[in-house]
Amino acid sequence: MSAVAAGQPGGAARSAQADARRARSAHRTKTAIGTAVAAVAAIYVLAPIYWLVVASSKNTGQLFNSQTFLPTAHLSWVANFKLLFTVDGGYFKYWLLNSLIYAVLTAVLATAVSTLCGYALARYAFRGRRLVVGLVAGSLLVPSTALVVPLFLLEHDFGLINTYQGVILPLLVYPFGVYLMALYTADAVPESLVDAARVDGAGELRAFWKVSRPLLMPGMVTLFLLTFIGTWNNYFLPLVLLGTTTRFPLTVGLSAWASELNLAGAGQPLYPEVILGSVVSVLPMLILFPFLQKYIARGLAFGAIVGE
């Protein structure tokens, strides 16, 4: 009797323990499988970048005659670096500098212009506001391709071809930035604070500068990063608008080198230079990326999610 009475709760506890153990082990198995799947995807993403860095340490001979994914005993980085900046008239240093100029100026100005406009759309009921909202929203639908040919012709008439401003000015029109900052303003700047500044006698622009701008800063950082990366990575627009090699950004310059790889009689193909040049154009961003990821991801997602 007592044995049975004592045995039953003991058995239930044991089977509950077994259940828990089974659940734990099932969880462990699923976690292992899930992590393995994630790792496979990570390899797909990271292997080419790893290869690029490894390959940038090889000279042409080593590129074609060594293990693809392993560095060779003799690293040619120093020699490749010297070649990268001297070969073909030393154009690479111009490209690097130009990419920086295009990206920094575009990002600073586009952030300023979009923030002001987005703020105005979110906060003021000025006449014609609906028209502006319509224009911004509608332009998101027009593919940029439809603009590039006429843009080239217009810039040609105004002498903007082959100039820095010719590349930068069209890139300042970033409707998504206006949209983002309008949403961000509605989200981050309490109307009462701005009203308080007004009561203190501040004009609208001063109120914006003293009260709203600091609150908008995180959104502006996001916008700066989006436009910086967008400009740094841009290829189609500078390709069309620039003809002078010393004005090229990295993307156009490197693709010019790449297009000569298979041309017969173009001299020594620039394989190591194209590869190392690619690393140079990617590496700064990859190093900064872990610190910037949060800002960028938040901005991209903000636009997509608020629409939910």
Add this chain to the structure above:
Amino acid sequence: MQVSEQSELASTAIRPVPASRGRRPGWLPTSRGQAGWVMSSPFLILYVLFFLAPFIYSIVLSLRSPRTGGFVGLFNYGNVVGNGEYWSAVVRMAYFGVIQVTVMIAIAIALALLLDSPYCRAKKFFALAYFFPYAVPGIIAAVMWAFLLEPDLDNALKVPHLLGIASGPLNPLSFRFVLYAMMLIVTWEWAGYNMTILLTSLTSVPREVLESGRIDGASELALAWRIKLPMIRRTVAFITVISIIGTLQLFNEPMILNDIASIGSTYTPNEFIYNTAFTFGNEQLAAAQSVVLALITVVATAAFYGIMRRRFDIFGAVRGGRR
């Protein structure tokens, strides 16, 4: 993307302040109405000069004769419609889009749900790794992959031959496979970007709903399928539309692959337009081609939205919320 943005701009998130008069001027613009104009004018001036003007000009240009510059009505459009090569580029990209966008969005959804589930370690690392390609210019990605898919440069492509499975080294850049090679590259570039947007979107799924689902004994897979996925369906539609637009405008990758693998310089509609304008100097025809491409993009986007709305009620809630 645009539809949700549009409705949002017009509705709830933005509550403008009515213009007030008779306010003491503190700094330059005296009324709020003026301040609105002053602040939006830098953007508007740039918009008119570098967006609206070229846009209108491209339509005007497309109605002019390539030879005389005179008005010829829809002559150029007739040329576009009758050009088999242009349409084969369009059809090629439509085929490309149906496969690549589907696969990429499926991967992005799967990875986002995986990183949002309890069944994965090192989530932060994976999230960062997947997003990395966003920082790589498309042109660099294409160069990198073109080298990796080149049998002379990549020993891995020789493995099937050495094992006796294939008659020679694999060449993914040969004409037969290059479209699929391009899918591989474009997926590499954008799957993580889309995953990132979805993952952030998943954080807006209320945790209490998931908790009560768990208490009711629903498996994580069921939660993902029945609760999470329906709740992010609008974001899924959003990134799908962006991807469709991107596919129809593909340019960088085929340009580079053509340099390395000679696939021809009219492989995609965008390349075709570039070629018409800058190799043959026929800007009028190029303008007509780009207007047609823009129309195709709008129609494809609208068709996608139409299907989605009917089948999954994607935008019903947005319209309802608009009041």
